[in-house]
Amino acid sequence: MLNKVVIIGVGLIGGSFALGLKRAGAVREVVGIGRHPEATARALELGIVDSVGTSYEDALRGADLVLLAAPVAQTGPILQALLPHLEQGTIVTDAGSTKCDVVAAARAALKDRVHQFVPGHPIAGSESNGPDAALAGLYDGKKVVITALPENAQQDVERVAAAWRACGAIIHTLSPEDHDRVFAAVSHLPHLLAYALVDDVAAKPHADLLFQYAASGFRDFTRIAGSSPEMWRDISLANRAALLAELDAYLAQLTSMRAMLAAADGSALEAVYTNAQRARRAWIEAIEAGSSVSPSCPQPQDNT
Structure with a gap:
């Protein structure tokens, strides 16, 4: 008490x-x-x-x-x-x-x-x-x-x-350093991406039309862009180095996928989609089973 x-x-x-x-x-x-x-x-x-x-x-x-x-x-x-x-x-x-x-x-x-x-x-x-x-x-x-x-x-x-x-x-x-590296990848980058997508759509001349037809996929992907801008400004700047590293890696992934799309390389795109689907399913199954991470990831220190 x-x-x-x-x-x-x-x-x-x-x-x-x-x-x-x-x-x-x-x-x-x-x-x-x-x-x-x-x-x-x-x-x-x-x-x-x-x-x-x-x-x-x-x-x-x-x-x-x-x-x-x-x-x-x-x-x-x-x-x-x-x-x-x-x-x-x-x-x-x-x-x-x-x-x-x-x-x-x-x-x-x-x-x-x-x-x-x-x-x-x-x-x-x-x-x-x-x-x-x-x-x-x-x-x-x-x-x-x-x-x-x-x-x-x-x-x-x-x-x-x-x-x-x-x-x-x-x-x-976790150590503070490990914490910031982990959350740059799985929290801070997703927030940055969600904010960026909504801001990009909102800046288009036909934004009203786009938002009119945006449905559950857009809503789910961008949900976290409704979070406090002040809080996420501070988080982004505070973890700048780790976030930049994750952003650079993501930009490289986007560049690679753009090349696949430009080349009409459907098999390469499907391979990326399949791997992502498999990884996400493993993550969801781990959550539902009460596990802290998917089997392919290292177990974090737990003092419970």
């Missing part, structure tokens, strides 16, 4: 964390803080938080756990603001989609107290934003990756892990 949890950013991710803890009876008090008063007021109205913090000093008094659920570029400034009021027994974690930049920001802001920061990343979400999007069951059966630091005490890592488990999540561990 956590006595007091402070959530900075009470939208989809932070709000769902609060609701998950409350559903499990794992917290006595949740305090919300945010940049937008209307959002924190709405979170209070919905019962996501029990009170709204008017200052970090008041909010952090007696806190067991603080969750940063804000765009990753804000990590450093937020931690700097927290530091003067951060009690020795309080652990801070985050929900950022990049980790190397977050760890660097934490080291710069917290210095010799960086041991109180345990980085994390819940692998769950939606294209919806704000407190009204929060769901108590958002993390049920979903992975949360903890990228613990050498300075972290095991009991502090376990406090963070236990909170996420209370929300229904499954805990995995």
Whole structure:
């Protein structure tokens, strides 16, 4: 049982964390803080938080756990603001989609107290934003990756892990570097592609006609382009090197497939499509079987 949890950013991710803890009876008090008063007021109205913090000093008094659920570029400034009021027994974690930049920001802001920061990343979400999007069951059966630091005490890592488990999540561990390489490929690049496709279609002179006939395939492929532009701007820039490497590899694949199409090489195109179909089926079967990855991929470290 956590006595007091402070959530900075009470939208989809932070709000769902609060609701998950409350559903499990794992917290006595949740305090919300945010940049937008209307959002924190709405979170209070919905019962996501029990009170709204008017200052970090008041909010952090007696806190067991603080969750940063804000765009990753804000990590450093937020931690700097927290530091003067951060009690020795309080652990801070985050929900950022990049980790190397977050760890660097934490080291710069917290210095010799960086041991109180345990980085994390819940692998769950939606294209919806704000407190009204929060769901108590958002993390049920979903992975949360903890990228613990050498300075972290095991009991502090376990406090963070236990909170996420209370929300229904499954805990995995990766290094910050491995985390950013993995998610550049399977999360950050897909978001970039979805945004690029919708922006390209919207810029065409006959965009209205195109959108009129866009159906479920277009909708499914571009769903994630409905996510927060601010958040994904920060993620793209924070993981720039790994994302550029993945983008270059994808451009090479597109160039190869363009050549197949130009040459009317149907067998080569079909081979690419078949391989992709096979890989996707294996991935879906692995998910349905409760496995973390497809049989052809290395197993990530799991501490459950």
